[in-house]
Amino acid sequence: MAEFSPFAHIAIGMARFIRPDEVTFSGVNSTFAMLACLLAKRAYDFDFTYINVAGGVDPDPSFIPLSSSDPVLSQGSCSIFDNEDFYDLCCRGKMDLCFLGAAQIDGEGRTNVSAIGDWHKPKVRLPGGGGGAVMLPTARRAVTWRTEHSPRSLVQKLDFVTASGGMHGLATPIAIFEKRHGRLALKHWHPDSSLEEVIARTGFSFDAIGATPTPLPTDREREALASLDKHGTFERDANVRLR
Amino acid sequence: MAEFSPFAHIAIGMARFIRPDEVTFSGVNSTFAMLACLLAKRAYDFDFTYINVAGGVDPDPSFIPLSSSDPVLSQGSCSIFDNEDFYDLCCRGKMDLCFLGAAQIDGEGRTNVSAIGDWHKPKVRLPGGGGGAVMLPTARRAVTWRTEHSPRSLVQKLDFVTASGGMHGLATPIAIFEKRHGRLALKHWHPDSSLEEVIARTGFSFDAIGATPTPLPTDREREALASLDKHGTFERDANVRLR
Amino acid sequence: MSRSKIVSLADLASRIPDGASVALGGSFLHRGPFALVRELIRQGKRNLEILKQSPGYDIDILCRAGVADRARVGIVAMEGNFGMAPWYRKAVEQGRLKLEEHACATLTAGMRAAAFGVPFQPVGGLHGSDLPELNGWKKLPDPYGSNEETWVIPRIRPDFAVIHVAEATASGDARTFGTPNWDHIMTRSAGRVLIVAEKLVEEEVFAQQPELTLVPRLLTEAVAIVPNGAWPGSCWPLYEVDYPTIEAYMDEKNEGFLDKHLAEAPETRHG
């Protein structure tokens, strides 16, 4: 199953959370979210609105940037929907799906992007709150991703609660989680992984009723991802491993 | 003294409140304020910033409009400083001089533009608050005007306090008031009028120490006003009478 | 290109039910969605609430036709030499229009609360005014100890915002020239956004200068293309106020005027 790379598992796994006619957002420092949104535009027939932190609304960028906040992501857009505007949209309950980064996630889908260890004397200072604390509780749905699936990142207890409100979904190299009854439940495991492996590598307990192997990428998903990452640069740089 | 028309007394009287390097604003329904600002630009050598409700910043309109909110008042402007922007500017204390209309004014420079009689059962419904209630207390200085000088408009007691905070100045066909110790004090009377006449026609009591006849228009003030009202239309339409 | 949002003016107006609250774009005689306002009259709407910082012709003709029965407004006038809006004045004086009097900035503050997703919005000024008591507004102390007392305005979320713009795309992007008046906050605070545009423009044109766009498609429900639709008001830089028509509107107080006026409006010659 080499053809379902852990990189593709995350990107396609995230794209599959996007629903028809919804407003979906990707932000700063969010390469996977950017790729997922662009992939969905190319792989799925349904309409949805893709807005991003560069102000783009359904843009047609002439290249796929390293930085998910690169202004090229507004190229071809008919408007600049600026930072104040998309935050306000989210706060008033009209953001359907928000992709938000996380360093640590707990079983309720809360996140820590602030610090490892004590906030005041951090072992590791992390990038910081960003959109999360305001967007996670106000977006209709939020989805996050981790390139490393381990009890260090999928934790029983966060070192600091940067954002609460609860993720709707989580994509990792080996698993897809979706919220059920207020907690992240396992929906899929990577076909090369297993329920047992996901349990062993996840710090929080979770419901796995009905979970199945992740459906393989469709041809269109595969083609869309390949067209976004023509030279495999994103996949190489992301350096995601199954184990 | 026919050459100092009561119309010119108001327009020039208002323009003389404008100070160098300040930000001065004219709003909706404010023909005299618009004329005063444009007049000051033409008659005085000093720099000041004229912003208006059409979003214009130091505009160069191709004609002088009947409506003081006409978009032509942004012609030649290098930016559109829109309604939210100039209100916020005022609220954060950076509006130096605001011209604000009034139907009734009291001795403290408070205004009523809401209703004559009981607000709930008005004898006459007036245009309404507009900018006043927020701008009068937050602008550094505000100046108003009345085309009719009578105890009905310059009153002892307002029927309704639409805006408080106190006008810095007031121009009428026969008088120029300026705030002193929290109350409007007489600064000038029209050369064809007198202190006695102003007292008789003003509903509130006022200090008149040091008041003098209004200095006659300079040539440049006269020329500027004439250039703004080439055909005398504004003066005819305003129909301001000394008595 | 996504699905076209272009509809007829009649369709646009039909989306607004009796009793709805409607924020109207523009200011006084400038860039108001007057074609839509007239269509509301033709369709016999009733009990509308009108929200606008500075309405004039629009609220006046809606009072004249008995369409509006509530209003939240800042300042109402025909402006220029025309002074007050006479049918609005009469409707308030006779109790047929329930008025919530605002300062322009308090209406904006309430709309900001809706746009920002919060229940109330602090606003500068208002100190000493009788308006807060009239409207039951609350004053809050600064919880951070500055000793400033600040009035807060409750959330104002119009059911609809209708604005008139120079240009729109079929996907619902819209842009104006000159001042946007209060259209930005109106389109962010309202539940549904309807656009009337002078002209349908190719998306490429908008994409060349996306910074000019006032309303992105994702906020827009539907667009009607109505050339000259802000008549008898202005639409910068396309046309000026038609003052003779405003004069006739003010002077001809007979019953028949309204029908004649509605019949001669530019939208009757299109779609």
Add this chain to the structure above:
Amino acid sequence: MSRSKIVSLADLASRIPDGASVALGGSFLHRGPFALVRELIRQGKRNLEILKQSPGYDIDILCRAGVADRARVGIVAMEGNFGMAPWYRKAVEQGRLKLEEHACATLTAGMRAAAFGVPFQPVGGLHGSDLPELNGWKKLPDPYGSNEETWVIPRIRPDFAVIHVAEATASGDARTFGTPNWDHIMTRSAGRVLIVAEKLVEEEVFAQQPELTLVPRLLTEAVAIVPNGAWPGSCWPLYEVDYPTIEAYMDEKNEGFLDKHLAEAPETRHG
């Protein structure tokens, strides 16, 4: 035309005293006032507080040079493949940079309070986050009885806002292309506004499309013209990020790098 506000970059930086709070425009590696940031280092500034929703290279190099000792920020990163800003991280971990951690929208809310002239600003979200307690933020009940509890952020008024734009006039009008990031609210909330522009443009050009202008002259104190001044970041649509330079910045950890980097910056070849 009013008096020219054009000054040298050195003059612009000299206006910012030690200890000042400075909001920096742009986001991460895009359209930051990086020439000005480097000039602050050259002039040996100390104890600056940096405010920015998403700083990166700017705050990192200011930490590296020991210029900044306080920060109010949302998210800090070099982005792309570079991850965290390493000198910023070290400065926080070692207690040399006093951090006030925000969500981007809470920093914006505080700036809105300053821009709107009110002491505090309600903001959506934050429920369940540890940030409010960390920062001593207060929660207020809705005085209008909706039962919603809302966090309010205290007024944030930077001493300065410095933004980098594509074009400016000699009178101080400024405009960008693409997203303005947070520059609008920064220039409305700050006490003084300084502009770095790629290019001086005739006023006629701005007057033809005044709707594009982000900062009107009345808000602007001074402007420095620095072509390529957002290097090694991007300035849309003029130039892209210079990634090799960013790589060198990250990799070369020796003492001499900073001097070399400052010496090769484009502003050393102008004004």
